[in-house]
Amino acid sequence: MVYLTGDTHGELDRFKHGRLRWLGKRDIVVVLGDFGFVWDGSKEEQKKLDWLRKRPYTLLFLDGAHENYDLLAQYPVEERFGGRVQALGGNVYHVCRGSVLELEGKKYLCFGGTESPDKEEREAGYNWWPQEMPSDEEYAACEANLEANGWQVDYVLTHDAPSRFLDFTSLAVGESNRLHLFLDKILLKLTYEKWFFGCYHKDVALSTKSRCVFCDVIPMGERHAKR
Template sequence: MVYLTGDTHGELDRFKDGELRRAGKGDFVVVLGDFGFVWDGSKAEQKNLDWLRKRPYTILFLDGSHENYDLLEQYPTEERFGGLVQPLGGNVYHVCRGSVLELEGKKYLCFGGAESPDKEEREAHVNWWPQEMPSDEEYARCEAALEANGWQVDYVLTHDAPSKFLDFSVLAEGENNRLHLFLDKVVMKTTYEKWFFGCHHKDVQLSTKSRCLFCDVVSIGEKKPWWKRR
């Protein structure tokens, strides 16, 4: 089973309560950005990370606008699940932007990042990082991965959303940026079943194919009996 949820902001409650308590060995839990457990490197944060590393399921997270990218960049990258990830120890992995992962026979395009609306009030490399917005290399990696898959995936997972989703919804805010417009291109060119994103701290079904997640948990696939789990 693959479980999807929105921003966790360094809080363990989502993993300890509700739907995610059902996740077990062989399952995947995907956080759609603002994971928040790589922020200050404190002992308390490390304790929480250690708890997550011991979960029986695999945790995959996209980056958002509230990650410490300087700390995150210290972790090595490797090819896994069909894409590029950074292992944080145990079963916890950061999914690099533009990766197409294959989980339980389904393809997931993953692309993190978002622009902080209050970045002018924050201090660079203290509580705000310019790496929150994708680089030319990351945009190119995403296009190359989609090209290799014939611009067809089963699901698209992002932190922010295309402007086409935001302009006509309750989520619209501010001006569009380069990331929004890039995701617009992905919408237009890619064949996909559903698109899930976080970022906006709301649980909203925008259409039959697009959904904003925050505290809700969406499960994809069928729960395997314990004797068939990895």
């Protein structure tokens, strides 16, 4: 089964306790950005990554603000699960922005990235990377992949969210940026069942078709899809 969860920020607690602890080799876990295990390249971080690589399940993650994009760029890109991913070893993969993955017969549009609200207080190449925001090429690749799928998927997985989800909610933070507006654009054209995103450190259903995820672990089985 496919399971979704939110930001992990380089901490193993969610993987060591609760539902994820019991998953097997047929299961898939997707972290909705701010994975945080590719951050400083330290020995301690490598130990954590090695532990994750030894899990029996497949672990996929979107990128957010808490990734070291210079370190992440060193991992090879390959075609897998119907889209483009970077292999980090074992069963751990970073999902490239705009990929449409096919997992257990369902199509998932995946698009990471966000804008750090405190980037002016951070140091480029140390704890902030401009690559946290998508490039023109990544926006174009996403639209091309959606065009190839007839602008129809089962689920949308993103780190940030369309501004239309954030307006008039407790999640709204300042002005919309280019990523919010791009997600607004595809929202209007896309046919999908449900949209899940991380980023805002809350577990809340905004509507029957949109949900913010943080610590929850959500099974994407048939019963969930029909709710």
